[in-house]
Amino acid sequence: MQRDRNDLVRYTPSERLNHWIVGISFILLGLSGLALFHPAFWPFTLLFGGGTWTRILHPYLGVLMAVAYVIMLISFTRLNLMAAADWQWLKRVREMVDGDDHNMPEQGKYNGGQKLLFWLLFWCMLLLILSGVALWRTWFNFPVEWVRLAAVVHSASAAVMIGLIMVHVYAAIWTKGTIRAMWYGTVTRAWAKQHHRGWYKEVTKEG
Amino acid sequence: MIKAAGDHVRVRSKRGFIVAVAVVTKRLKTLMIEGRPVHTVGIPIHWGFKGVARNGYITNTLTPFVGDANTQTPEFKAFLVDLELLPTKV
Amino acid sequence: MALQPLDIAARSATTTPSPSARQGFEVAKLIDISKCIGCKACQVACMEWNDLRDEVGFNHGVYDNPLDLTDQSWTVMRFSEVEPDGRLEWLIRKDGCMHCADPGCLKACPAPGAIVKYGNGIVDFNQENCIGCGYCITGCPFNIPRLAAKDGKAYKCTLCSDRVAVGLEPACVKTCPTGAITYGAKDDMIESAAIRVRDLNDRGFANAGLYDPPGVGGTHVMYVLQHADRPELYADLPRDPQIDPLVSVWKGLAKPLAIAAFAAVSLAGLFHYITKGPNEVSKETEKEFD
Numbered sequence: 001m002q003r004d005r006n007d008l009v010r011y012t013p014s015e016r017l018n019h020w021i022v023g024i025s026f027i028l029l030g031l032s033g034l035a036l037f038h039p040a041f042w043p044f045t046l047l048f049g050g051g052t053w054t055r056i057l058h059p060y061l062g063v064l065m066a067v068a069y070v071i072m073l074i075s076f077t078r079l080n081l082m083a084a085a086d087w088q089w090l091k092r093v094r095e096m097v098d099g100d101d102h103n104m105p106e107q108g109k110y111n112g113g114q115k116l117l118f119w120l121l122f123w124c125m126l127l128l129i130l131s132g133v134a135l136w137r138t139w140f141n142f143p144v145e146w147v148r149l150a151a152v153v154h155s156a157s158a159a160v161m162i163g164l165i166m167v168h169v170y171a172a173i174w175t176k177g178t179i180r181a182m183w184y185g186t187v188t189r190a191w192a193k194q195h196h197r198g199w200y201k202e203v204t205k206e207g
Numbered sequence: 208m209i210k211a212a213g214d215h216v217r218v219r220s221k222r223g224f225i226v227a228v229a230v231v232t233k234r235l236k237t238l239m240i241e242g243r244p245v246h247t248v249g250i251p252i253h254w255g256f257k258g259v260a261r262n263g264y265i266t267n268t269l270t271p272f273v274g275d276a277n278t279q280t281p282e283f284k285a286f287l288v289d290l291e292l293l294p295t296k297v
Numbered sequence: 298m299a300l301q302p303l304d305i306a307a308r309s310a311t312t313t314p315s316p317s318a319r320q321g322f323e324v325a326k327l328i329d330i331s332k333c334i335g336c337k338a339c340q341v342a343c344m345e346w347n348d349l350r351d352e353v354g355f356n357h358g359v360y361d362n363p364l365d366l367t368d369q370s371w372t373v374m375r376f377s378e379v380e381p382d383g384r385l386e387w388l389i390r391k392d393g394c395m396h397c398a399d400p401g402c403l404k405a406c407p408a409p410g411a412i413v414k415y416g417n418g419i420v421d422f423n424q425e426n427c428i429g430c431g432y433c434i435t436g437c438p439f440n441i442p443r444l445a446a447k448d449g450k451a452y453k454c455t456l457c458s459d460r461v462a463v464g465l466e467p468a469c470v471k472t473c474p475t476g477a478i479t480y481g482a483k484d485d486m487i488e489s490a491a492i493r494v495r496d497l498n499d500r501g502f503a504n505a506g507l508y509d510p511p512g513v514g515g516t517h518v519m520y521v522l523q524h525a526d527r528p529e530l531y532a533d534l535p536r537d538p539q540i541d542p543l544v545s546v547w548k549g550l551a552k553p554l555a556i557a558a559f560a561a562v563s564l565a566g567l568f569h570y571i572t573k574g575p576n577e578v579s580k581e582t583e584k585e586f587d
Contacts, residue, residue, distance in 0.1 A: 006586065036407045036430065038552050039310040051408050051428035052449065099573045137431040137444065147435050148543040155547055159555035163562045170566040175576045190582045212358025228356040233378050233385050260353045297355045 007186040008203050010109075016182055018071050025065035026165065032058040033158050059136045066129050076118070079109050086112035101195060109199040117168060124161040127153050215293040218248065218269065220286055225250075225264030228297055248288060303462050304416040309406035315413070323418040325483035326456060326467060327490055328391050329521040330531065331497055331505070332477035335360065335374055335389040339469035339478060343372050346457065346468035366392065368445035368452040372469065375532035381524055390520070390531040391469075391478070394441045394454040396420045398514030401540040402453075404548050405436025418483065418517035419458045424450040436548075438513060438538035456517065483517060490521050497523060512539030 011019070032054045035044035048054040088105045089096075089112030096104055096113070104111070110118070134142045134150035142150075172178045177191040192200035210216065214229045227250060238245045255265045270283040305315035344350065351369040354362060360376040372393035379386055400420045403412040411426035412433065422433075422442070429449035433442040442451040457467035465471075470480040479486065490507040497505035506525025509515050520534070528534040 038556065039312060039407070039409060040556075042310065042407075042409055051426070055428040055430045097569070097573070099576050101576070102579070137434075144435060144440065145541075148541050148547075151432075151435060152543050152547045152551070155551050155555070159551070159558060163558055166559070166562045166566065170569075174570060177578060188578070188583075189586045190578045193585070194578050194582045213356075214358065228358055230356070230358050230360070234387060261355065297357050 004186075004188070007188055008192050008200070009185055010181040010187050010192075011185045013185065015075060016185060018068055018075070019182055021068040022065055022072055025061050025068065026161075029058060029061050029065060030158070030162055030165075032061065034162075037155055037158070056138075059132060059138070062129070062132050066125070069125055073122070080115045080118040082112070082115055082119075083108075086115050089113065090116060106198045107196045108202075109196060111196070113171070117164060120164055121161065124157045124164065127157040128161065131157065210290075210292060211296075213297040215295040215297070217291040217293055218250065219289045219291065220269040220271075222271065223268040225266060225268055226293065227264065248290065303419070303458065305413050306416045306418075307400075307403055307414040308410055309403050309412040310409040317416055319416065321416050323416075323483040323517065324456075324461060324480065325418065325486040325517045325519055326396075326470060327479045327486040327519050327521065329477045329479070329490075329493055330388065330390055331493070331502070331521060331523050332475045333374075333389045333391065334475055334477075335376060335387075336474060337362075337374055338472045338474055339391055340370070340372055340374065342468040342472035343454070344370075346460070347371065347455075366441060366443050366453070368443045368447075368450075371452065371454040377530060377532050379530050381527060381530055386523070388523075388531050390534065392532065394420065394456070394518065395439055395510075395513070395538075396454075396456055396517035397438075398516065399540065401436035401438050401513070401544060402433035402442055403436075404540060405432040405544055407432060415458065417461065419456040419461065420517075421455050421458045422451055422453060424448075424452070427451055436540060436544045438535060438540060454518075483515075486519060490519065493521050494525075497521070508534070510535075510538050512537050 031041075031044045032048055034041040035048075035051075035054050036058065042051075045051045045054040048057055085105045085107070089107065092104060093113060095101070096111075131150035131154035133140060134146050135154060172182075175195065177188060181187045189200070189204070192203070210229045210231055212229065212231050215226055216229045218225050218227055235247045235249070238247070250266050250269075254263050256262050267283070269286065269288060270281075271286050273282040274280060275282065304317045304319045304321070306317055308315045349369045349371065351363055351367055354364070356362075357364055361373065363370050363373055366373055372391055375390045375392050377388045377390070379388060396419055398414075398418065400412070400414060402422075403414060403420065406412045407430065408426050408428045411423055411428070412420065413423060414420045427450040429444060429451065431442075431444055431451065433451050434440070434444070442453045444451050457465070457469075460467055466480045467478075470478045479489065487507065487509070494505045494507060502523040504526040505521070505523050508520040508522050508525060508528060520531075522528060522531065524530055528536050
């Protein structure tokens with residue numbers, strides 16, 4: 001079923017690998033970060049070999065995620081630039097959420113919601129990386145006033161990003177036939193025609 | 208020549224010179240003697256090239272070979288010196 | 298070091314009460330700056346009692362040595378030559394942990410039990426639980442804790458909690474040759490400070506006073522200052538120290554807010570799925586490709 005010749009390729013193997021590196025490092029960062037943020041999550045430190053290891057590993061995982069994320073930015077920024085149709089889509093997002101995407105404006109590879117998520121995540125990542133560097137006492141020594149601000153920015157951006165990723169994961173589960181795009185790289189023609197008609201037209205004309 | 212805390216200075220007397228770190232203080236006021244300003248410089252006597260902490264010049268290089276003939280007490284405590292600012296700083 | 302005789306009033310990253318049945322009294326160390334001669338016997342006593350040795354440094358042209366607190370120097374003398382009223386004064390302050398009643402270090406620390414405040418007011422680090430993140434430095438209004446390069450843990454003055462636990466006074470108190478450092482019940486220290494302040498008033502220090510900053514709930518290390526109206530003269534002693542509002546938000550409101558947000562998003566997702574069902578590709582569209 002996954003190798004159906006009629007299926008369309010949505011993601012190449014390197015795109016998928018990159019996405020999962022970003023995703024897995026995000027989860028590890030989220031778990032270690034939550035352990036350091038809130039005492040209720042302190043038991044997550046057991047996953048990393050204790051509190052000290054959690055503190056040591058968290059910023060290095062951050063570097064890994066940042067590098068992989070930059071690669072993702074290079075690959076996908078152009079596809080996520082907002083156009084008029086995307087703002088239209090967002091105005092009518094209520095219909096989409098209700099499960100009726102038949103009358104939504106024609107979407108390219110990414111719909112307005114996905115593009116919005118892309119940019120929200122971009123700002124979260126930028127703030128996380130900058131504030132993360134300021135907090136990394138092993139290598140840097142910034143004035144304490146900056147470190148205090150960085151602590152608030154880092155926690156707030158992380159909390160927002162965790163929420164956004166929850167939405168991202170939910171959307172992938174909710175829209176059936178989506179997850180396989182990031183596992184195996186392909187989607188059915190029907191999926192493409194219904195959810196991303198513009199992209200479907202582009203890809204099938206070429207292919 | 209302005210001296211700031213931590214500057215290196217060469218302290219020279221008629222007998223020789225040492226190099227020392229300047230500790231600048233307002234607590235020792237400049238004396239005016241016959242209309243000329245005379246500053247006071249203090250140097251710990253127990254310093255030298257061997258020790259537990261850092262090595263340094265021996266203060267006794269500067270002291271005069273003068274003593275009291277009756278008591279054999281040496282007059283090491285007070286003598287004239289000249290100061291010269293060096294380009295290094297701690 | 299935590300010893301059983303000292304009950305715990307507050308514990309880092311812990312939301313439930315710690316053992317605190319015993320009702321002792323709060324202690325305080327009073328440092329009378331007007332009596333300090335800058336001899337550094339207290340620095341030596343602290344090193345001797347705690348077996349600390351800092352690096353042999355350099356002379357930076359000031360009497361301060363070492364120039365700053367380190368993981369091996371838990372107290373340092375800070376020398377300031379100032380002229381507050383046109384008269385030259387040499388103010389010498391013993392710097393170190395102030396043992397705040399509302400400790401910023403404890404509030405910021407993410408590791409449960411790494412920082413404790415005993416019932417007697419002493420704020421102590423349990424390095425066994427410390428993860429070396431340095432949040433304590435971020436939280437401290439006085440910039441006191443220091444991370445050790447060797448073991449990655451944070452260190453600071455313990456107010457000799459080990460000596461106090463067996464009824465002794467801190468090492469610095471015992472050794473001070475002028476009696477500038479005294480120790481006892483905080484109430485008693487406040488009283489003796491008041492007597493000294495009146496004495497200083499008589500000697501011409503009209504603005505002498507006790508430094509026991511309310512912004513951190515009061516401290517268990519207090520100063521008698523000749524110029525209590527200008528604490529910044531004493532090597533930048535903060536005038537009105539308090540835990541930075543950013544730290545209070547970070548370790549206060551941000552926590553329940555984030556949890557509420559996560560719960561809300563998760564529940565919203567759950568409700569959405571069970572009310573709307575999955576978003577399937579419609580049968581007509583599928584049929585087009587069969």
